Amino acid sequence: MxxxxxxxxxxxxxxxxxxxxxxxxxxxxxxxxxxxxxxxxxxxxxxxxxxxxxxxxxxxxxxxxxxxxxxxxxxxxxxxxxxxxxxxxxxxxxxxxxxxxxxxxxxxxxxxxxxxxxQLDEAGRGFAYSYDAPLDMRMDRTQALTAAEVVNAYPAADLARILRDYGEERFAGRIAQAIVRERARTAIDSTRRLAELVREAIPAATRRTGGNPAKRTFQALRIEVNGxxxxxxxxxxxxxxxxxxxxxxxxxxxxxxxxxxxxxxxxxxxxxxxxxxxxxxxxxxxxxxxxxxxxxxxxxxxxxxxxxxxxxxxxxxxxxxxxx
Missing domain, CATH: 3.40.50.150 (Vaccinia Virus protein VP39)
Incomplete structure (x- = not known):
């Protein structure tokens, strides 16, 4: 690693x-x-x-x-x-x-x-927000749990907890609610769509500093998927x-x-x-x-x-x- x-x-x-x-x-x-x-x-x-x-x-x-x-x-x-x-x-x-x-x-x-x-550089692994890829994020591709399952199936409260605890994300609740609203309309299955959702959920003033606003969300999901x-x-x-x-x-x-x-x-x-x-x-x-x-x-x-x-x-x- x-x-x-x-x-x-x-x-x-x-x-x-x-x-x-x-x-x-x-x-x-x-x-x-x-x-x-x-x-x-x-x-x-x-x-x-x-x-x-x-x-x-x-x-x-x-x-x-x-x-x-x-x-x-x-x-x-x-x-x-x-x-x-x-x-x-x-x-x-x-x-x-x-x-x-x-x-x-x-x-x-x-x-x-x-x-x-x-893992970051191979687009198909789904670890990076800089590529459009399936939401996967599994280090061990023989395991069942993927990031797509976490994003599309976890309750809003669990999503918020993961983003807050593992990503140290200030806007965990807002991002979790945005994910829940979007997945009710259609499944979230790509890294690009998730990154866009995170960006839209975070206040504009915050988006202008600190790098890509999806970084903390992707880190949190990766930690959850891989335990x-x-x-x-x-x-x-x-x-x-x-x-x-x-x-x-x-x-x-x-x-x-x-x-x-x-x-x-x-x-x-x-x-x-x-x-x-x-x-x-x-x-x-x-x-x-x-x-x-x-x-x-x-x-x-x-x-x-x-x-x-x-x-x-x-x-x-x-x-x-x-x-x-």
Whole structure:
């Protein structure tokens, strides 16, 4: 995930976001003999390729829910095929995937969240408001739920909640009511029509600033269709639990909801929970993680200028210091 278009041409290069920093954060853990790293959101395999190239003995477990992404990453990582295991799954399935490979613990975990450039750039996937396409937005095209079903079948109150909670949309109620009125007349089945509806529902003064007014609605629908936040909520503790002592996790997020969840999960385990009235720290209440980043690290100005989709990225990382 999170691989961004670096330029124009017949096929623009896809550049992994914050590649050098992620490689630096994970490096000490991946230099351990017999190290295994899980890339829970393999995408096009850009981060994975760099890690495999940098660590000649490293084994990698690559997980993705998008079968197209898996096919592309298999081709990209073909030179390292004897060190890579691929799995078609959501990234909260890390424990089951590792159990199936008889791998009890790993030295590294990378979760690069959000939607990848191929998903955005392929018009037929229905992720982007810049193309006219069927309302789909499924990362895993084997699942049943699509954006069209959400838009055309969810009650107005649920639509408003999704837009407000997942898209942080101020005009969630107005947009939801506009959708309900329109679908009573005819089904809303294209990205262009939905984008037009959103634009018409938002006050003119607001439309003049802040980019495309449909951005937040499309983000919210994508999160709902793919269950992104509920999966992340399950995936973070599951992935951390499989880290060996000295193992490291890196989480790259692209909007505030994801970043807050990553912050909470990592900070909670990096805190001494000894009751404050006790004179000495309790061994079983000592932190399980050590934070490796100061807050959410952001890409440098040059990377953000070169890859606009990287601009919103936030990186958080931690190292396991002990087991319960």
């Amino acid at each position: 999170g691989e961004t278009d670096a330029g124009e041409g017949e096929r623009a290069a896809h550049v992994p976001v914050m590649l050098e920093r992620i490689a630096e954060v994970l490096r000490p853990a991946l230099e351990v003999p017999g190290a295994v790293v899980v890339d829970g959101t393999l995408g096009l395999g850009g981060h994975a390729e760099a890690l495999l190239r940098a660590h000649p003995a490293l084994r990698l477990v690559g997980i993705d829910r998008d079968t197209t992404a898996l096919d592309r990453s298999r081709a990209r990582l073909a030179p390292y095929a004897d060190r890579v295991h691929f799995a078609h799954a959501e990234y909260d399935a890390v424990p089951g995937v590792l159990d199936g490979l008889d791998i009890p613990e790993v030295q590294g975990v990378l979760l690069d969240l959000g939607v990848s450039s191929p 992104e936040l509920s999966i992340l909520e399950r995936a973070l503790p599951a992935a951390i639990d499989r880290l060996a002592v000295g193992g490291r996790i890196a989480v790259l997020s692209y909007h505030s909801l994801e970043d807050r969840m990553a912050k909470r999960a990592l900070t909670a385990l990096a805190t001494d929970t000894t009751p404050p009235d006790l004179p000495v720290p309790l061994p079983d209440r000592q932190p399980e993680l050590r934070l490796l980043t100061r807050g959410g690290e952001v890409p440098g100005d040059q990377e953000s200028e070169r890859n606009p989709r990287a601009a919103s990225a936030r990186l958080r990382a931690a190292e396991r210091t002990r087991r319960r």
